[in-house]
Amino acid sequence: MISFIVGTTAELIKIAPVYHAIAERGTRPRIWFTAQHVDEVADVLTDLRLPEPDVWLVPRESAHNLETPAQVPGWATAVARTAWRRRVELKATLAEDGRPPLVMVHGDTFTTPYGAFIGKRVLGARVAHIEAGARSGSLLSPLPEELNRKIAAKLVDIHFAPTAREVHNLRTARGIVVDTEANTAIDAMRQAINEPIMPGLPDRFGLATLHRFELLSRPDKYREALEILREESRKLPVLYMAGAPEREKIERLGLHDLFDDSFQIRPKQRYLKFLPLIARAEYVVTDSGGLQEECGYLGTPCAIHRHRTERHVGIGQNIILTEMRGDTLRSFLADYPSRRGVSLMEKYHPSEVIADTLARLGFC
Template sequence: MGPTVISFILGTTAELIKIAPVYHAIADRGTRPKIWFTAQHVDEVADVLSDLKLPEPDVWLVLKEQARNLESPSQVPGWAAQVLRSAWSRRAELKATLAEDGRPPLVLVHGDTFTTPYGALIGKRILKSRVGHVEAGARSGSLLSPLPEEINRKIAAKIVDLHFAPGPREVHNLRNARGVVVDTEANTAIDAMRLAIDQPMTMTDLPERFGLATLHRFELVSRGEKYREVLETLRDESRKKPVIYLAGAPERERIRNLGLQDLFDEERFLIRPKLRYLQFLPLIAKADYVVTDSGGLSAECYYLGIPCAVHRERTETPHHLGETVVLTEMRGDKLRGFLDTYQDRRGESWMDKYHPSGIIVDTLAQLGYC
């Protein structure tokens, strides 16, 4: 009897990045995991797969030639219907793949994207599989902030059988959850970071010292006055030290629509395209500070000890907050306070302390999955 089949149902580049070390650790145990992809993200997927030495997805749950990046909430219902319709129509094939060895199958999902509850639902209800959730148990305490991540996490928690929680707070949040809860001690992002942190710097014309910003979430970018405020604050700060803003196509379009192009220049406040992960991590490590609305990036800054302002109203990882990481509550005065004090906020690196992917795969081995 061969090893149990394990399939990941994933949909975004961030999920691919954080699952990569788990995938490779499973493969090192002699199991060839499958990747079934829902195509929430498409444009950068080939680069991420190549950088992290992951194979092409075994199954596209949205036809690859029709797949497009999800860039607005209005696209979600059509995408979700397509994913569920594809999983249902291919259920016999997917079930057969999971049952190749005759032992209980396992589907793994990750994090808090739309793919998380849909993947759990597909695994549990359509494919009759056990389901594990990596990075389970994070909670902000508000269903509406961040939206829709908090709802996605809560739905997934009701479905899955194995909860891989990245710390004691998340374990506590899952105290009433059905199934097995495992403390992985940290986010698998720290393992992914080890794959990228020592890569050579690819961005040329960098200032010698700089702050770094990534701001892309709908709840910020859609609120014109809040988006304008944070960009104007960063422009003002750039007069003291250059600031690099990494912006994708939706953010650039929003900047044009709001008439904010004149905030940027080529000397102090620079706008640059988003980078591939292996190019992005070395840039973070070199930055004096980071301003972001990304929960994942705030965790990476926490592990590296880099001063970070999380420009959101709430965060699902408050245990990262402290001297190094500050929650601004999307308030301009709190952001300016961080920018005035970030020099005193650099912390120690945790890069050598945690190995969550190893804990996940050891647990799967103890349960007979790999």
């Protein structure tokens, strides 16, 4: 039996096409949820045609969004307690179809190494990692993602790496390394990009998401980025999609006066509502690695406002890394039309590669 241990809405989005590809081969995987994100999970599951999690590794009645590092120890304790208490049941589930037991994890969240540890050490299963091998070259940037990936790599038996670069990064890893040629995000995107966009938007607009601790913890850099976007919105409206932490930071720093009818602050949207915005945006400014890949596949001009990125899709083509420099961001905004690339949406099908590999290895 195959089980996914995931904990965030982004992980659900990227495992969804793999889940369906496995199910089409006659095996219904299980979803065991660590509840790093809770608030939008029901909507995301509905949008992606995924079932409710089979197991909540944090008791559902006490689950809440994991928003600060201070919450991590309590969350980790709750996950460990549930996994240990239900280990006999979870082992039985993994063995129920007579196939080798497999736990699959994704990406680089806290759930990634923790899920790999539970699968390997607590349940005695093989472990597969989707989106394996990404490296920035610095444990501190991004933190904790780089550390999460490195820890997980020590526990994983099957590494599904999205490009040849990640395959190379895993050249000394134990286990099997498979090049899926792209991130499974591209498979999830096909369902979303043609959905209708929300009403009342400008005909043409730039799109921004800036939310990482790396940026929000530096008020000078965060203020600078927002002020540059404000200046640019005088030429073309800019939509800044902000969640609760960003709004709280804006209020604390007294930056709410930057926003108006041209530089609009908007609530974050769930995946099927957000992807059509990316597809229709003139450009994107973000510090999201996932959004970097989505823009890379769509050919949308994009500035990654970070010091480093562990992802390389589109870099030097339709995407630039600003290194968090205001002058580099301004340069991108002055010349973004020249960076529009071609869509790669029909070129890659990584979820099929993953499911075919698992079938060949006897897991489904």
